[in-house]
Amino acid sequence: VNGLLRPMSWLMQRHGVDADPRFRRFVDEQMLISTQSTSEHAPYLTGAMGLTYPSETYYPVGGMYVPAVQLLRHITKHGGEVKFRRRVTSVVRRPSSNEHRTSDAGRWTVTCANGETYEAQNVISSIPIWNMQHLTTERVADHYAQLSKRFNFSWSALTMYMALEQQPELPAPYIQMHLDEPIDGVDSRSLFLSMSMPGDEKKAPGGHCTVTVSTHTKGNWEQGTGNREWGMRKELVMKKMLEAIRRRMPEIDLDRMVHLEGGTPETWVKYTSRYRGFVGGIPHTTKRSMLSMPKNVTPFRGLYQIGDSAFPGQGTPAVILGAWNTVARIFAS
Ligand SMILES: Cc1cc2nc3c(=O)[nH]c(=O)nc-3n(C[C@H](O)[C@H](O)[C@H](O)COP(=O)(O)OP(=O)(O)OC[C@H]3O[C@@H](n4cnc5c(N)ncnc54)[C@H](O)[C@@H]3O)c2cc1C
Structure with a gap:
């Protein structure tokens, strides 16, 4: 403790x-x-x-897409069904018709933007708590609103995705590069670089390499979304990040860069719908220990919360552990 x-x-x-x-x-x-x-x-x-990070971090040949496909195959092989491109617009509990059961005992209806609805006794949400307050109603919405108020901060991320016509000679595919000078808009003092390994031709053809650069930023970029000022801010921060890499990592030859894209909190909002581009989960702090995080079992029967805004927190292993425990709990009950 x-x-x-x-x-x-x-x-x-x-x-x-x-x-x-x-x-x-x-x-x-x-x-x-x-x-x-x-x-x-x-x-x-x-x-x-x-x-210890990133030691014991496995390198998925072909990128993070590959474990996701393996998971998909496992689910379908065992009779499950995965539906893509459905945006959930509401998660609502249908009142119970059985007077003897508590008012929390009704089945759940999940509605999607394409008009489809799904009904179930148990719903496990991996949509973050900050989004859930807007997808639920009445007491359930109050519950998520309270959690969102209590855990009102999460980091967002700035990212760059590059392809190089080069295979840099580096001691590891994961590099934490400390900044020699601060960059406006970057709220950490380092950049994290993940490189494709030589021979991983699913990610990059021979003689080429992909580099993903990420760093922390506070999710307040949505102000001015889509306008010229916002676009300029993104260009500027990317330019500064590239300059820092050029200065600090001569192993990477940016003159041989053949592709570059950038991402901001707004990009996360656009592609993942995550509230304010909060992709850092709930930070671990001594004031709010892991044990006080939103629980996987909600106060509402049949509704469970997993993902990086619930116990035991962020990071792929933690999120999987939370999901695993929740499913085990449902089957045991
Ligand atoms: C730049 C970066 C680098 C990282 N590196 C690592 C690492 O090296 N190792 C590690 O362990 N972890 C890493 N993480 C953390 C890891 O990615 C997260 O902890 C993990 O993805 C969280 O899983 P999740 O299921 O909670 O959320 P997500 O992966 O965000 O999944 C939630 C899903 O819900 C979907 N969704 C949201 N709203 C709706 C809606 N209304 N309807 C339908 N779907 C919806 C989203 O689109 C998303 O697909 C990194 C994170 C970032 C941002």
Whole structure:
């Protein structure tokens, strides 16, 4: 329990490893990409796990698309059905006709933007809590509104997707590059680069390489969406990120870049519908420990909440664990 209540900075001080500002900064940047908090706020238990990132991070040949396809095949093989391109517009509980059951006992109706409706006794939502408050009604909406008020911050991300006609010689496919000067609009002090591995021809043909660059930003970019000022801001921040890579990583030859795209919080809103482009889940902090996160079991019978805005938090392994536990709980009941 101490590990959830004391911050990483406390542990560092206790062991006398907090004096070197460069080391503190390294730990802070590691904490930020793993726990979404810096050492002053990150609990040392989750922080310790975060410090190991990205060791034991598997490289999916062909990109993140491949594990998703494997999951899809597993579901269909076992009789499940996956429906794409359906935007859920409401999740509403139908009143129960059985007087002896509690008012929470009715079946759930999920409505999609294309007019389809689905009814079920149990609904597991992986749509974030901030969106759920707008998809539900009455007490359920109040519940999600309260959670959204309590957990009112999540990071968003700035990203760049490039293709190079080059295979840079680097010690690892994942690089955390510390910035030598701050970039306006970037709220962390590092960029994270993920490179395609040599030989992964599903991602990049021979002699080429893909590089994904990501960093933290606060999700307030939607002001001025689509207007000229917003477009210029995106161009400027991308230019600064590219300049930093050129200065700090001579291994990457940007003159051999053959493709470049950028993403802002607004891009996340557009492509994932996530409220304000919140893609960082709920940060782990000592003030709000993992145990106080929104629960997988909601107060409403048959409605479950998973994903990075619920226990046990963000990151693919944590999100999968939350889903796994929730399904096990439903089958056990
Ligand atoms: C730049 C970046 C790098 C990352 N790197 C790593 C990493 O290296 N390792 C790691 O473990 N984690 C990483 N993460 C975190 C990881 O991606 C997330 O924790 C994880 O994807 C969260 O899963 P989720 O199911 O909660 O949310 P999501 O993956 O966002 O899935 C939620 C889905 O719900 C859909 N949705 C939303 N609203 C609706 C609606 N109304 N109707 C229908 N569908 C809807 C969205 O479109 C989305 O597809 C990274 C995240 C970012 C942003």
